[in-house]
Amino acid sequence: MPAKDVIPAYDALIRRASSPGRRDLKGIDIEDKLIAVIASSRLFLESLIRAPLVSKIVGKEYFMFVGNDGKKTSRAVNSALYLDTFDAGQLRCALSCQTDGLGSEVLTKIVYTAAISYCCAADLLKQGDQKTPGTFFEVLIGHIVAVALDVNPEQQIRVPTLDMDITIPTDYVFDLGPLKNRIHLPIKISTRERVVQVWAHQRVLDGMHGVARFKGILIAMAETNKQKETSVVEVCLPNQWIAYQMYIAQMFRVYYLDLPQQYLRLKDRYPFIQVKPFGDFYEEIAKIEGNDVL
Amino acid sequence: MPAKDVIPAYDALIRRASSPGRRDLKGIDIEDKLIAVIASSRLFLESLIRAPLVSKIVGKEYFMFVGNDGKKTSRAVNSALYLDTFDAGQLRCALSCQTDGLGSEVLTKIVYTAAISYCCAADLLKQGDQKTPGTFFEVLIGHIVAVALDVNPEQQIRVPTLDMDITIPTDYVFDLGPLKNRIHLPIKISTRERVVQVWAHQRVLDGMHGVARFKGILIAMAETNKQKETSVVEVCLPNQWIAYQMYIAQMFRVYYLDLPQQYLRLKDRYPFIQVKPFGDFYEEIAKIEGNDVL
Known part of the structure; x- marks a missing residue:
């Protein structure tokens, strides 16, 4: 059994x-x-x-x-x-x-x-x-x-302040070594309206450590939603993603296993959010580890 | 009945x-x-x-x-x-x-x-x-x-971009007139880990329209959580609030109906988040409408 x-x-x-x-x-x-x-x-x-x-x-x-x-x-x-x-x-x-x-x-x-x-x-x-x-x-x-990346992640980060000692929980973060960028890796089954958290946490890291010190990579499974046990829809909020990428922080990549067309199209218009199928991750490891910021 | x-x-x-x-x-x-x-x-x-x-x-x-x-x-x-x-x-x-x-x-x-x-x-x-x-x-x-405020709120906002026409949904926002700041008013029964949304949306408004164009006012009921039908605890994340206020955006006020002590104390330490009982709102209306930024 x-x-x-x-x-x-x-x-x-x-x-x-x-x-x-x-x-x-x-x-x-x-x-x-x-x-x-x-x-x-x-x-x-x-x-x-x-x-x-x-x-x-x-x-x-x-x-x-x-x-x-x-x-x-x-x-x-x-x-x-x-x-x-x-x-x-x-x-x-x-x-x-x-x-x-x-x-x-x-x-x-x-x-x-x-x-x-x-x-x-x-x-x-x-x-x-x-x-x-x-x-x-x-x-x-x-x-x-x-x-x-050949590195294990951490799930908390110390806030670098003048006179406080504060640690806050994060998504996975990877330290690739002193001469390299680090990775901020939120992982979600689906994102929906909670997705703003991803950009907000990227913003906290940018604020703490400088813009582009952490490359933000969101990995999600799908945005499907079953309706009444008979049909399936995708719930996508592309306009919000655009606003978040413009005004909160810049995610380096978004990978999906079951990629919604509405998000795939975001790579072709300003602010050009790089949304790709997850399989592409394997081909981009060097780029993720490297010093390219795009 | x-x-x-x-x-x-x-x-x-x-x-x-x-x-x-x-x-x-x-x-x-x-x-x-x-x-x-x-x-x-x-x-x-x-x-x-x-x-x-x-x-x-x-x-x-x-x-x-x-x-x-x-x-x-x-x-x-x-x-x-x-x-x-x-x-x-x-x-x-x-x-x-x-x-x-x-x-x-x-x-x-x-x-x-x-x-x-x-x-x-x-x-x-x-x-x-x-x-x-x-x-x-x-x-x-x-x-x-x-x-x-003698003004009805809106629940969407137009993103001011060069060549796109995008509207995104928001919490209540109030337009007090051209010479005054506006108000961004998230309202939550409780906040928990979803609270980062509040600061993130404030950041989007700051990014779109300039810092302090919108005063952010969070109003929440309580952070209580019943456990096993017999006891009650408060779930508070003060260190996260500090990081959000430092690195994402600056909320002008937070009012609670049932104010947790852990959050009340945030007004006495950097970054001095102004957390108060909701009754104080009535005394601060002029300050909220006025041009003070603190």
């Missing part, structure tokens, strides 16, 4: 990722535990019926998994991105950033499938669980980026 | 406040409908048993209302701020800003009681309803401030 393996595998991953040894987010031990969660989730999902959803998103098709009780359903899954046949070796390539000639498109699909597998399993195995899919996604993406 | 009057009174208020005639948020019609919601909520609550909560907040005591089924309970209510005997004339004074010699302390209690009455009624009469208490609180506070 793979269903009963999913939650223990998740718990083992999170115990490891939040133990004092968590600082080794890039370690092989986290990778093995990620693969265990993904594999058990996929085994569970394989046994389930899929129901098509009416897609109100031009050019994209979606389905959902239906629980064995016939009542519970999963979130919307992008049919073109979800891989049914899944090469374990390719998954390890994506997780360990040894891309081995795999292109952006395939890498996006592999990581999408890995990420949404646990999310769908949790939708069906747990009750109203918003938290563990978000935590899983953060560890999954955090691991990949930590491997790519 | 007052219980059955609460929801229709709320619906009538919101229909009026969101009709094309909503622009008259400061009108007497809104005031009458607010009073109807508050009066019916209080009548309903009067019939209920109160259960004390274990307060983990120094110097404050809380109780909750218990529904007639003995199962549902309301949010935590501050015993010292909730007025049992309620003078309808005093309520009208508070709503219409004809304070008639009532001091800050009494005004805070009147508005606290008015605000939390509907919230508690909704906790007991509806199922998992987060939305209508927030909307009610926004209309209540929006009305008082609109009366005080």
Whole structure:
């Protein structure tokens, strides 16, 4: 029964990722535990019926998994991105950033499938669980980026003030060394109206340490929203993103696993927010580590 | 049966406040409908048993209302701020800003009681309803401030760009006329980690229109959180507030109905965030409208 393996595998991953040894987010031990969660989730999902959803998103098709009780359903899954046949070796390539000639498109699909597998399993195995899919996604993406940069992240930062000693929690931040920029890496299942937090935290880092000392990279899964168990829409706020990029701070990149067209178009108009499919991340690691500010 | 009057009174208020005639948020019609919601909520609550909560907040005591089924309970209510005997004339004074010699302390209690009455009624009469208490609180506070400033607010703003025509939604903003500052008025039942939105939106306005063109005034009810139906804590993030005020934007005032001590202390240390009980708002209207930037 793979269903009963999913939650223990998740718990083992999170115990490891939040133990004092968590600082080794890039370690092989986290990778093995990620693969265990993904594999058990996929085994569970394989046994389930899929129901098509009416897609109100031009050019994209979606389905959902239906629980064995016939009542519970999963979130919307992008049919073109979800891989049914899944090469374990390719998954390890994506997780360990040894891309081995795999292109952006395939890498996006592999990581999408890995990420949404646990999310769908949790939708069906747990009750109203918003938290563990978000935590899983953060560890999954955090691991990949930590491997790519060969640095483990921190999740708090000291405010540099004259006469106070204040530490505040942050999204993942990576210190690449004294001669390099640092990375600010917010990771979100979806963003919606909460997205302003991303730009606001970038602004705090810019204010503390100088503009462009931290490159801000937002990584998100999708902006899909299931409606009445029958259809799926994308909730996008491109005008707000434009205002935030103009007036709060400048994000260096935004990567999506299931990229909304409305956001993709933002790279072609002022202020030219660089929104890309996640697979492109693998090709841009040198640029992210380097001193380019664009 | 007052219980059955609460929801229709709320619906009538919101229909009026969101009709094309909503622009008259400061009108007497809104005031009458607010009073109807508050009066019916209080009548309903009067019939209920109160259960004390274990307060983990120094110097404050809380109780909750218990529904007639003995199962549902309301949010935590501050015993010292909730007025049992309620003078309808005093309520009208508070709503219409004809304070008639009532001091800050009494005004805070009147508005606290008015605000939390509907919230508690909704906790007991509806199922998992987060939305209508927030909307009610926004209309209540929006009305008082609109009366005080004698201007109705807008809820969207045009981004002033060279070659785009973009409008984005905002919290309430008030235009006091060409020679005066404007007001940016976020209104929240509680703030928690979402509070960064307040500073971020202030930053967008500062960026668009120049620093201090809009005075930012946050009005919040409380930061209490009920735990396991038996006790109550306050969730405060003062270090984050300090970082936001230093690095994102400068809020002019923060008013609370049930003011946490941890935030009150912020006015005594750099960057001196002016956090005050809501009753002080009535005494500071001239300062808010005037050209002082502190």
